[in-house]
Amino acid sequence: MTFDPVLPVGWIIVLLLPPTAFIVWQIVRAGGSRARISPIRRLVAVALLGLSAAGPAIPGGTTTEIRSDVDVFIVMDTTTSSNAEDYGDGRTRLDLMKDDVRAITEQYGGARYSLITFDSAAQVRVPLIADPDALLSLVQTLQVEITDYSNGSTPYQANDLLADRLAASKKDHPSRVRVVFYLGDGEQTATVDGTQTFEASKGQFDAGSVLGYGTAQGGPMRENSPEVFVDDQYDEVYGDGDPSASPSAPSASPTEPPYLVDPATGQPAISTIDERNLKQIASDLGVGYQHRVPNTQPTLPDVGDRIGEKVEVKKLTIVERLYWIPAIAAFLLIAWELFIGWRQLAELRTAKPKKVSS
The missing domain is CATH 3.40.50.410 (von Willebrand factor, type A domain)
Structure with a gap:
């Protein structure tokens, strides 16, 4: 196992440090073990994103580059x-x-x-x-x-x-x-x-x-144009002339642009x-x-x-990148959190307010 980060390590730290610090603060502030479950799940998701950004991979050996x-x-x-x-x-x-x-x-x-x-x-x-x-x-x-x-x-x-x-x-x-x-x-x-x-x-x-x-x-x-030229367009370019009439020029093809024309001769x-x-x-x-x-x-x-x-530089080759595994796991945890949040919101909206006895 080796690592080939998808971003510079400094950027990974800068991006992940704020959410990590906030989630840790939530865990510390939580009143009981049950209340800590959700922020712990978020912390694991952030850790998995960090692991994915670190670029886990299976190494395949080294190759040598010659730099002069x-x-x-x-x-x-x-x-x-x-x-x-x-x-x-x-x-x-x-x-x-x-x-x-x-x-x-x-x-x-x-x-x-x-x-x-x-x-x-x-x-x-x-x-x-x-x-x-x-x-x-x-x-x-x-x-x-x-x-x-x-x-x-x-x-x-x-x-x-x-x-x-x-x-x-x-x-x-x-x-x-x-x-x-x-x-x-x-x-x-x-x-x-x-x-x-x-x-x-x-x-x-x-x-x-x-x-x-x-x-x-x-x-x-031949002209270099984004347009596709067809037979009737050759007539517009060459008139009644044939681009193959010049012995030094091969004939034009309907799938290729025409030859540039010399206005003085009407030939390519x-x-x-x-x-x-x-x-x-x-x-x-x-x-x-x-x-x-x-x-x-x-x-x-x-x-x-x-x-x-000449300087020989050894370069690590990668057989297979594995960043997608922790990325999928992080996505599932985030989806789980979103689902729980949506369900709790739905319960709050449908809950009937209790009557206050006089």
């Missing part, structure tokens, strides 16, 4: 162009990015991970956490921005946010190794003023890489990789660039000589 002195920052492109199907079989650039994020977590076991995504705006999707499974679960659910909300994007959208997060990490944990990965296609569809750069992040981390996705031939992009718009931008970002950051293709593994920098000593 590394923070990994992943910047991921979720603009509409990441939905481009360059690779055949409907696979998108975003699909390949997701595969590479998994490869990153496997390379840097025991690290902490943070995920920044960008489209029309940049945002921190995952703060620094030491749980790769949580990161991967979120990454698998990522989609590109909603098409109707898209107003153009720039591959430099996350530059300020990345610099801020790196600076905060360096301030809080100056001795940790920081690794940065930029995953995107480099395509720019927004008009911006001035020169954009990632140089604000340069020198704030130890290693990293820019990973590029897409092809020079490009691929069509084609997005291509912009390696010039990607190489410039790599130069700004001071890291290497590699073009990613399916069914290959990314080349990830080895930080073993700067990683410091």
Whole structure:
């Protein structure tokens, strides 16, 4: 038997101490043993609630986690162009990015991970956490921005946010190794003023890489919309055109959203990789660039000589949680008390007042 509290122990004490003190006061004030039965029952119910909150469980042994002195920052492109199907079989650039994020977590076991995504705006999707499974679960659910909300994007959208997060990490944990990965296609569809750069992040981390996705031939992009498109809606989007008329675009399916259309041609718009931008970002950051293709593994920098000593942490595993047993017992006692109180109230209401003899 072990305990895995559902709340911090301090909170459990704070929540249970007042009712416990009040019930004990009732027991002390009770005139006889019969009068003490009800408050004793309440005290037992409170004790059972405390036991339930303490989280009784059957232990299953321990597992060992490896924690290293590394923070990994992943910047991921979720603009509409990441939905481009360059690779055949409907696979998108975003699909390949997701595969590479998994490869990153496997390379840097025991690290902490943070995920920044960008489209029309940049945002921190995952703060620094030491749980790769949580990161991967979120990454698998990522989609590109909603098409109707898209107003153009720039591959430099996350530059300020990345610099801020790196600076905060360096301030809080100056001795940790920081690794940065930029995953995107480099395509720019927004008009911006001035020169954009990632140089604000340069020198704030130890290693990293820019990973590029897409092809020079490009691929069509499906819309991302909460609506379900059917055949008659294709006519509204494409007119009399057929989305499969373009040799580079597969045909649309009635169960899938249509492809984005190039207004100039009436055919599916084609997005291509912009390696010039990607190489410039790599130069700004001071890291290497590699073009990613399916069914290959990314080349990830080895930080073993700067990683410091790995720390093994033993973590108790739980086979079965038993908090529900005392919780049910407490519920039954509370229900009993409520029933007795209701019955006593009913008796008082139906009792006939005694006549006073004159």
